[in-house]
Amino acid sequence: MAANINRPRNMALRVERFDYRMIFSKTGRARFISHLDLMRTFSRIFKRARIPVWYTQGFNPRLYIMFPLALALGTESDVEIMDISLTEELDESELMERVNAVMPEGMHINKVYKPVMSHKDIAFSEYEIRFCLVSDTDALKSFEEYLSQEQIIVKKHSKKKGEIDVDIKSDVQVLSLDKDGEFVRLSVRLPSGNDKTVNSSLVMDGYKAFSGEEYKLIYTTRTKILTKSLETFI
Amino acid sequence: MNYKEKIEQLLLSVQKPARYIGGEHGSVIKDKSKIDVRFAFCFPDVYDIGMSHLGMKILYALKNKRENFWCERCFMVEKDYKQVLIDNDIPLYCLESLDPLYEFDMIGFTLQYELSYTNILSMLSLGRVPVLKKDRKDLAPIVVAGGPCVCNPEPLVDFIDIFIIGEGEEVNLELMDLYSEVKKRNGTRQEFLRLAAKIEGIYVPEFYDVTYNDDGTLHSFTPNIPEAPAKIKKRVIADFDNVYFPEYFVVPYTSIVHDRSVVEVLRGCIRGCRFCQAGFIYRPFREKSVDKIKSETKSLCEQTGYDEVSLSSLSTSDHTKIAELLRTLADYTDAENVSLSLPSLRIDNFSDELLERLKTIRKSGLTFACEAGTQRLRDVINKNITEEEILSTCRTAFEGGYTTVKLYFMLGLPTETDEDIEGIAQLAHKILDAYFETPRELRGGSIQISVSTATFVPKPFTPFEFEPQATAEEIDRKQKLLVRRLQSKKIKLSTHQDDTSILEACLAKGDRRMSKAVYNAWLKGCELDSWSEHFHFEKWQEAFDECGLDMAFYANRKRDYDELMPWDHLDYLVSKRFLISENKKAHEARTTRNCKEGCSGCGIDKCYGGVYCGGKH
Numbered sequence: 078m079a080a081n082i083n084r085p086r087n088m089a090l091r092v093e094r095f096d097y098r099m100i101f102s103k104t105g106r107a108r109f110i111s112h113l114d115l116m117r118t119f120s121r122i123f124k125r126a127r128i129p130v131w132y133t134q135g136f137n138p139r140l141y142i143m144f145p146l147a148l149a150l151g152t153e154s155d156v157e158i159m160d161i162s163l164t165e166e167l168d169e170s171e172l173m174e175r176v177n178a179v180m181p182e183g184m185h186i187n188k189v190y191k192p193v194m195s196h197k198d199i200a201f202s203e204y205e206i207r208f209c210l211v212s213d214t215d216a217l218k219s220f221e222e223y224l225s226q227e228q229i230i231v232k233k234h235s236k237k238k239g240e241i242d243v244d245i246k247s248d249v250q251v252l253s254l255d256k257d258g259e260f261v262r263l264s265v266r267l268p269s270g271n272d273k274t275v276n277s278s279l280v281m282d283g284y285k286a287f288s289g290e291e292y293k294l295i296y297t298t299r300t301k302i303l304t305k306s307l308e309t310f311i
Numbered sequence: 312m313n314y315k316e317k318i319e320q321l322l323l324s325v326q327k328p329a330r331y332i333g334g335e336h337g338s339v340i341k342d343k344s345k346i347d348v349r350f351a352f353c354f355p356d357v358y359d360i361g362m363s364h365l366g367m368k369i370l371y372a373l374k375n376k377r378e379n380f381w382c383e384r385c386f387m388v389e390k391d392y393k394q395v396l397i398d399n400d401i402p403l404y405c406l407e408s409l410d411p412l413y414e415f416d417m418i419g420f421t422l423q424y425e426l427s428y429t430n431i432l433s434m435l436s437l438g439r440v441p442v443l444k445k446d447r448k449d450l451a452p453i454v455v456a457g458g459p460c461v462c463n464p465e466p467l468v469d470f471i472d473i474f475i476i477g478e479g480e481e482v483n484l485e486l487m488d489l490y491s492e493v494k495k496r497n498g499t500r501q502e503f504l505r506l507a508a509k510i511e512g513i514y515v516p517e518f519y520d521v522t523y524n525d526d527g528t529l530h531s532f533t534p535n536i537p538e539a540p541a542k543i544k545k546r547v548i549a550d551f552d553n554v555y556f557p558e559y560f561v562v563p564y565t566s567i568v569h570d571r572s573v574v575e576v577l578r579g580c581i582r583g584c585r586f587c588q589a590g591f592i593y594r595p596f597r598e599k600s601v602d603k604i605k606s607e608t609k610s611l612c613e614q615t616g617y618d619e620v621s622l623s624s625l626s627t628s629d630h631t632k633i634a635e636l637l638r639t640l641a642d643y644t645d646a647e648n649v650s651l652s653l654p655s656l657r658i659d660n661f662s663d664e665l666l667e668r669l670k671t672i673r674k675s676g677l678t679f680a681c682e683a684g685t686q687r688l689r690d691v692i693n694k695n696i697t698e699e700e701i702l703s704t705c706r707t708a709f710e711g712g713y714t715t716v717k718l719y720f721m722l723g724l725p726t727e728t729d730e731d732i733e734g735i736a737q738l739a740h741k742i743l744d745a746y747f748e749t750p751r752e753l754r755g756g757s758i759q760i761s762v763s764t765a766t767f768v769p770k771p772f773t774p775f776e777f778e779p780q781a782t783a784e785e786i787d788r789k790q791k792l793l794v795r796r797l798q799s800k801k802i803k804l805s806t807h808q809d810d811t812s813i814l815e816a817c818l819a820k821g822d823r824r825m826s827k828a829v830y831n832a833w834l835k836g837c838e839l840d841s842w843s844e845h846f847h848f849e850k851w852q853e854a855f856d857e858c859g860l861d862m863a864f865y866a867n868r869k870r871d872y873d874e875l876m877p878w879d880h881l882d883y884l885v886s887k888r889f890l891i892s893e894n895k896k897a898h899e900a901r902t903t904r905n906c907k908e909g910c911s912g913c914g915i916d917k918c919y920g921g922v923y924c925g926g927k928h
């Protein structure tokens with residue numbers, strides 16, 4: 078076993094690679110792990126599980142782990158995607174078991190398979206957002222008003238231009254909006270992919286600006302990652 | 312809405328929230344209904360620094376190994392999150408349960424540096440625990456403190472109930488067992504403290520009375536209850552090879568200062584540099600066997616998943632089997648694709664074969680803790696390093712392509728003259744010359760020498776505890792002299808800010824009366840003093856003035872050999888007689904051999920497990 082986890086000393090040697098796609102959860106306290114820290118977290122997880130990971134070849138070999146879609150800090154999800162390459166073929170359920178045995182609280186691998194689609198097929202994410210307000214405004218009614226505007230203008234931070242106003246009306250596809258106890262529950266589909274991404278926080282911050290309300294509690298969960306034709310990304 | 316829900320909401324809007332929520336791999340969660348004693352291990356600095364500290368990792372795992380104890384972690388918060396906590400009425404909490412500090416049975420601080428003292432007050436206050444011990448009436452919480460700075464705990468006696476003197480692995484559990492027993496029978500705080508005072512290594516300051524002479528020095532220091540011993544002897548783990556060491560670490564998500572596995576290879580130091588507190592308070596020198604170190608390295612690497620392991624000690628090369636140790640570890644780390652880093656390693660007497668291996672292990676820049684610029688002054692401080700060693704190591708390194716050299720010095724050492732300051736500049740220039748003398752085809756592209764100076768701070772339990780600190784004006788003059796003498800763009804000088812050194816000297820050598828000044832300074836807003844952007848020396852000066860205390864009395868006064876020091880009731884095993892004789896030898900620029908060359912009779916009995924101690928037993 079030990080020999081397998083060595084990266085190749087001889088750089089001329091081409092090591093065969095076996096690609097896997099893992100679908101994982103990031104919930105509870107683990108939702109505060111930043112995207113930047115996730116890479117380091119997983120590289121330690123694989124080391125603990127003694128998984129024979131494949132290293133990029135070259136001057137500065139690095140573990141090959143790839144997250145095609147970033148998840149906003151604080152958002153929960155059971156459908157996150159990670160691609161990884163190994164130097165040997167491992168049984169998928171064994172791989173999953175070994176990794177899950179050494180995962181920190183709130184993180185879990187739900188599925189492992191050979192990648193089918195390519196990252197550029199990702200086009201949409203669906204979110205479920207539950208919130209309640211500090212004030213006793215009728216949150217459902219007020220949020221409906223926000224969504225039914227002719228234009229939904231929100232402030233977006235752009236690297237080049239700083240803060241700019243954008244209209245996201247055509248991007249926001251509301252799947253359902255109702256009450257769940259004291260919470261308002263919103264199900265929404267938003268573009269997320271190479272061409273265009275609208276973060277759920279854009280929609281939710283837009284509401285704050287629109288209404289002047291503050292959230293008392295807000296929980297956001299990504300529920301699906303979809304292709305252009307609304308198939309689940311696999 | 313409960314605290315936990317609130318915390319999670321607020322974390323959505325702070326910097327690096329993973330530091331404030333716990334849940335890391337290795338963190339210990341227990342069912343609190345089944346716990347007898349809940350212990351909050353507090354590091355009085357921010358997460359990134361505290362999580363790097365080995366002592367905390369050891370004691371955390373040690374306590375949690377006991378089923379009926381639950382030890383959690385708590386750190387100082389940064390200013391932004393502190394404001395968030397205050398604005399939202401959330402008490403400071405521990406990272407495992409997210410329960411507020413005031414709910415714990417025992418709250419323990421580790422004192423690693425003097426400038427963290429005000430953070431203790433901030434953490435207690437944010438955690439809604441009365442800051443002053445006289446305001447804590449119930450059994451819980453008991454506030455304890457340990458770590459190197461408790462060798463003079465007097466400036467903190469108003470805030471801390473119990474100080475733990477020496478090594479904590481045994482005494483922490485004894486104290487918690489006692490607490491558990493007293494709690495079960497509904498005993499009082501007083502009862503607990505009295506019983507605790509009987510445990511070896513436990514110092515309960517309220518059981519001692521202090522009187523002063525007219526000149527402000529201490530007159531007497533006497534116990535006021537029969538249970539309290541006149542001298543409190545530090546605890547030492549004599550069987551160091553079998554001391555508890557954690558088989559797991561808490562592995563953080565965010566990057567921290569030392570983000571790697573760490574294995575302790577030895578404790579204590581054989582060298583006896585006269586300025587170095589660690590070199591005296593951690594005596595005697597004890598080490599772990601190669602097998603033990605290897606198995607600890609292996610289990611930690613496996614549990615953490617770190618790809619780097621480092622050896623911790625005051626001077627790793629003093630391990631009696633250093634070559635065998637490094638070879639064994641390198642075999643393991645090579646096979647597991649883990650890198651081995653070796654701080655505090657002197658490479659004087661290694662074989663070429665081993666040096667070659669180490670090169671592949673880690674190639675970092677060259678670092679020399681020269682401490683003083685001339686051989687005379689290095690003899691005064693008993694720093695055993697010669698100019699020729701430094702230069703020859705540099706020459707070899709330059710031929711191997713190294714291009715950065717870091718040199719560390721102290722300014723204001725006892726007996727220091729301008730010649731010694733000029734010696735610093737000369738040494739740096741000689742190293743520069745050595746680089747230019749290296750054949751062009753061997754040496755690296757461009758050289759960078761950095762010279763760092765810090766102000767000497769005399770510390771208790773060292774032969775220099777009697778010495779005055781140089782005044783700010785003297786240090787300033789010395790720094791300017793050094794700047795004038797360093798005349799190359801290739802040599803970079805960085806100097807340590809001195810006001811913090813003055814405060815450090817006061818806190819290190821202070822007496823009980825200083826506790827009030829610490830309190831006043833904190834009331835004025837002093838906290839995170841070790842961060843230059845938060846350090847306000849004028850507030851500290853005001854606080855000292857308000858208490859009628861003179862900083863110069865503590866920092867800049869030469870003390871007689873027979874003066875009663877504020878820490879003389881503590882016994883760190885090294886005898887006063889030895890410290891005095893070392894001080895005298897320093898003034899004659901005479902060195903003392905290290906323990907390996909022969910025992911110098913510093914007063915430590917061989918029953919404490921020291922490898923070289925020859926004393927009676």
Ligand code: SF4
Binds near residue numbers: 915923
């Ligand atoms: S007793 Fe001797 S060998 Fe032991 S620490 Fe002291 S000087 Fe060193």
